[in-house]
Amino acid sequence: MAKSPFLESIRSEIRLRGYSIRTEKTYIHWVKRFIFFHQKRHPESMGAEEVKSFLTSLAVQGNVAINTQKTALNALAFLYNQALNRPLGDLGFQYASKPRNLPHVLNKYEVGKILAALEGKYRLIFSILYGSGLRISECLRLRVMDIDLERCCLTVRNGKGNKDRQTILPRSVVNELSVAIDEAIKIQKTDNKQGIGPSLPFALDRKYPNAFREPAWMFIFPSSSHCSHPISGKICRHHLHDSVPRKQLKTAVGKAGIFKKRVNCHTFRHSFATQLLLDGRDIRTVQELLGHKDVNTTQIYTHVVGQYYAGTSSPLDLL
Template identity: 60%
Template sequence: MKSIQNEIRLRGYSYKTEKSYLGWIRQFIYFNNKQHPQNLGTEEVKSFLTFLAVDRHVAVNTQKSALNALVFMYDKVLKQPLGEIGFTLATKQRSLPLVLSELEVQTVLKQLKDGNKLAVALMYGSGLRVSECLNLRLHDIDFDQNALRIINSKENKDRVTLLSPRLFGAVRQLIEQAIVVQKNDNLLGIGSSMPPALGRKYPNAFRSPGWAFLFPSTTTCLHPISKIECRHHLHPSVIRKALKLAVSQAGIFKRVTCHTFRHSFATHMLSNGTDIRTVQDLLGHNDVKTTQIYTHVLGQHYAGTDSPLNRLDFDEDI
């Protein structure tokens, strides 16, 4: 497991991917009665994936994550490529993203307070994932350009997206609070968590206000890689719990998650006439086909069509 971890870090994969890969590989080993993977092969991998699909009823993407972890281990670490497994993953049908109306977004925001309200407002106003929102550092905010820099997001991509001027006041207030937290931590010789390589190159960077998180955690912790005491950003579960309560108080019965506000951002941008390629860039999609799913939510895929019921003459009080 240590050699797999070293190989993952050597390739610069995210910590989230590292945890996922190690978790799936550990499950694979236990599934095969703790045998060393070197003594296992294609048939055992196929049996494990079948178990996940048939007995555990996991989603298609979960199945793919497990397969990716095992392929990485055999190909990059054990140097025993699996080759053709002869296993067909379940096909995933297209599912439309759930979006909120502008009124519903407004109603939910009214139920939230302080940092939780700003986080959700940023996810909706800038099209951010919850991880991107919480990973924001003070030097990523550009008031002059009305912009946010999103660094090392999904697939290690960087991009620039919008920052609504309506949030300037709340963001500036949170910046002041984050700097106070940073200064108090510096007195104790600690600061914001840093990427290990960058922390070694710039050993005092953790003292810089620019590296402070906009949404700092309420407690310090040990960095999972460097083991140095530091302050990370707020855990996503804090926002999710606050959002769940707010949705309930707003009387909305849709299944609303943090990602719903990113979907709503894209849909509302398109409905207001924004070019789809612009929305693609703001969201950070590699392929415009990914962004086109929101045209189905709008109904623009069927532009010019109308329900046949509208052409009937009948009692409208039906």
Template identity: 60%
Template sequence: MSKSPFLRAVSDDMRLRGYSIRTEHAYLHWIKRYILFNHKRHPETLGKEEIAAFLTYLAVERHVAINTQKVALNALAFLYQKFLHIELGDLGFSLATKQRRLPVVLSAAQVAHIISELDGAASQIVQMLYGSGLRVSECLRLRIQDVDLDRLHVTVRDGKGNKDRQTLLAASCIPWLQLRISNSIAIQQKDNALGVGPSLPHALGRKYPSAFRSPAWMFIFPSTTLCAHPVTGELCRHHLHESLVRKALSIAAQKIGLCKKISCHTFRHSFATHLLQAGYDIRTVQELLGHNDVKTTQIYTHVLGQHYAGTVSPLDRLG
């Protein structure tokens, strides 16, 4: 994203506060849209009326989802309250009413069929998404220190909402994880000989100058090439890109003739639904997924074959 001097200043402020790259990109996107919506006027000359008009426009004219409108609101709240130090008060805008759709969930047989059509890193990543309930970004960011092969758990660091959590690790993943960890360390050692290593979070590289040599910080799914660090610009090795998994999934779904529109997130949905089907309580599933509110987890009860405490259709009681 090309940045004006103003947007660069906003970006620098977010980095000082430790915001993630994904949050930074999302906020800058909505701040830029807001400025363009107001004919490129400087935000300092605008107020809560213009903010309310923009958020109402997103809901009424663009028909955005509730969560999309919330992200735009959070971006503008950051802009005014934290960057410009201007209190907004009550905005009084129209809330988006487009309801969240029920998640697409696969059967266990469909999950197994898709995994059988995948190979290499794509297969292993999908196994982690389904086996641990990870978001694809969380899976790709995993480092060697985040996977405990003895205690069978995965630590997700700086997940959604900047939260850490622990979730399950499938025992069937151990053999290929051991091999992948060994290969990642070998790649790291070659990179270290060139004076480079894995990309490191925030200012950790400055605080611990030799951290890039520690196997603990190496990605389990490292990129095949070196690149410039998104913040510092230094040469490093990042993790694989999400597009690798998406493309492989699209091809696999076509091969098996799957008549459902799936994504990487489908396997996280399936993880949650299948745990509930197996009788695990919803609070446990909530914890594994990292949801703040159990209401978010409850959506999976609506896609179960026998939800609402085992209620069955009256048609099945006839005869």
């Protein structure tokens, strides 16, 4: 299928500004939807009114959540403000009325049952999600250099918002994680004999041609096969795709007999935050560990705690 020269130019602008591949895919997706919504009109022939009508349609006809609408807005703001250099200004459109739902969380016993139903690297992955509060993408992107086993902390690089942060590493996974690191380095050494190594950030392999041989750059959870780098096209070994642990989780949840809650990878991050609040940690600490820019984002977990775990007696039970 022929590539659109216009979309490829937008892709180039996104990469020029150092956005992640995930953000690139998201922005291109929303630009495409915007174009098709307006019967394939070129964005240069449209402006603020067309953007406003598209976003309003998402809220009114599409009934999307606020966060979905904001993601679309960010993509179109980049398109006009950055790529086309035609600032949109104040749109004044209708925000989505569908609020963000309170997340489902697991108590520590439920987490334990699910982890017991997992094996090997998958148990380690979900242990880190719950023990460190990571997103699944952040966990799978971890490299050897990001782990400090002595200080029991890890560094998340280029997280959401293109920010780095440090968070805690559970002492209970240190031994298992150390074994996983050794196994990953063995895979790297085998790959190196073929002139192949882990996928590296854009242009780093040109600046440091032998970086792919350094253990520090190896993914702790490497994929089972080689692939082409999405930007350079160079053959490399990427990290494990998130669809693999998701499938393992679905099976483990069934084995654990947890059917009354919607459980996905992000549930472990929600449960991490909720458990910290239950243990008496202040909300600013939780905010820092999660990497939230605004404490209001973290505030949702206080509502979860208040709804499910506050321990307040019902007036009826006092009769």
